Amino acid sequence: ETGVTQTPRHLVMGMTNKKSLKCEQHLGHNAMYWYKQSAKKPLELMFVYSLEERVENNSVPSRFSPECPNSSHLFLHLHTLQPEDSALYLCASSRGLTGELFFGEGSRLTVL
Amino acid sequence: GEDVEQSLFLSVREGDSSVINCTYTDSSSTYLYWYKQEPGAGLQLLTYIFSNMDMKQDQRLTVLLNKKDKHLSLRIADTQTGDSAIYFCAEFGAAGNKLTFGGGTRVLVKP
Numbered sequence: 001e002t003g004v005t006q007t008p009r010h011l012v013m014g015m016t017n018k019k020s021l022k023c024e025q026h027l028g029h030n031a032m033y034w035y036k037q038s039a040k041k042p043l044e045l046m047f048v049y050s051l052e053e054r055v056e057n058n059s060v061p062s063r064f065s066p067e068c069p070n071s072s073h074l075f076l077h078l079h080t081l082q083p084e085d086s087a088l089y090l091c092a093s094s095r096g097l098t099g100e101l102f103f104g105e106g107s108r109l110t111v112l
Numbered sequence: 113g114e115d116v117e118q119s120l121f122l123s124v125r126e127g128d129s130s131v132i133n134c135t136y137t138d139s140s141s142t143y144l145y146w147y148k149q150e151p152g153a154g155l156q157l158l159t160y161i162f163s164n165m166d167m168k169q170d171q172r173l174t175v176l177l178n179k180k181d182k183h184l185s186l187r188i189a190d191t192q193t194g195d196s197a198i199y200f201c202a203e204f205g206a207a208g209n210k211l212t213f214g215g216g217t218r219v220l221v222k223p
Contacts, residue, residue: 002154042116043155043200043213056210090154099143099204099211103154 003027006091006104013081014112021076021107023091031094032074033101034066038087049074050097081111116214118201123220130188132217134201137182142205144177146186149198149216158186158199196221 004025013019025032034046048056049068063085065077074091088108092101115137124130136144142163147155161168161175161184168175174187188195201214 002156004154006154042215045210048210092154097209099145099160099202100157101155101211103156105152105154 002102002104004091004093004102004104006089006107008107009105010108010110012110012112013078015081015083017081018077018079020078021089021091021109023074023076023104025072025074025091025093025102027093027095027102029093029095029102030071031097032068032071033092033094034074034076035090035092035103036087037090037106043090047076048097055097078109081109083111085109086111116201116203116212118199118214118217120215121218121220123222124191126191126193126221126223128191130186130191130195130219130221132186132188132199132201132219134184134186134214135182136184136201136203136206136212136214138203138206139179139182140206141203143203144175144184145202145204145211146173146175147200147202147213149200151197155200163205191219191221193221193223195219 007022031050036044046060047066067075088106090106091104117135145160146158149155172189176185198216200216202211
C-alpha cells in the first residue's frame, strides 16, 4: 500500500470510446504526475501538476486530457485513442517537485 | 539533452551479490535514484544519492556514484528471490524539476 490508489486497474476500450483513469493520493502531497509505461520505451512523463496547476505537458496528444480538481485527485480523460496507446499508465505523487515519487500500481489500458 | 542508460537484464544466484549499472549524460543532475518495480505493481523508491556524494549504504543496498564518469551502480548484498524485479535508475535536475528514467534492468534471482 503506497498511499496512491489508481482505478480502474484494467481497462479495455475501443478507439471511439471515452473513458477516464482516476488517481487518488492519501499522503498529503501537493504534486501529482501521469507516466506512460510501454514495453518498448522508457517511462514517459506525460503531465505534472503542482498545487493543482499543470506545470509540465510533454507533447502529449490531445486525445489525453488531464484534470486535477484538488491536490488529492488526478484524472486522465481518454478519447479516440489508438492501439499504440495501449500501455500501463502510472500515477505518482510527491511533496513538492522532487525525485521522491510515490507511485500507484497503474492502470493497464488496452485499446482495440 | 539528458539520457540515462542501463543494461537490460541481470541473472544472479540467490545469496550472491547483484550489481546493477547505470550511466547518465548530464553532469548537472542533483540527485540520482533507484526505483524497483515488482510484477504487476508500480515503482517503489529504493534509495537515492546526492550528486556530491560517492557512496551511500542502506542495509543490503550500496549505491556508488562516479561523477567523473557519470556512472551509478546499485549493489544488492545477499540477493533473495524477492529481489527479482525491474530496477530503474533515474536522474533529477538536469532537465528542470523532473525525473529522467533509464529503461530498467530486469533482475532474475535463481534459487
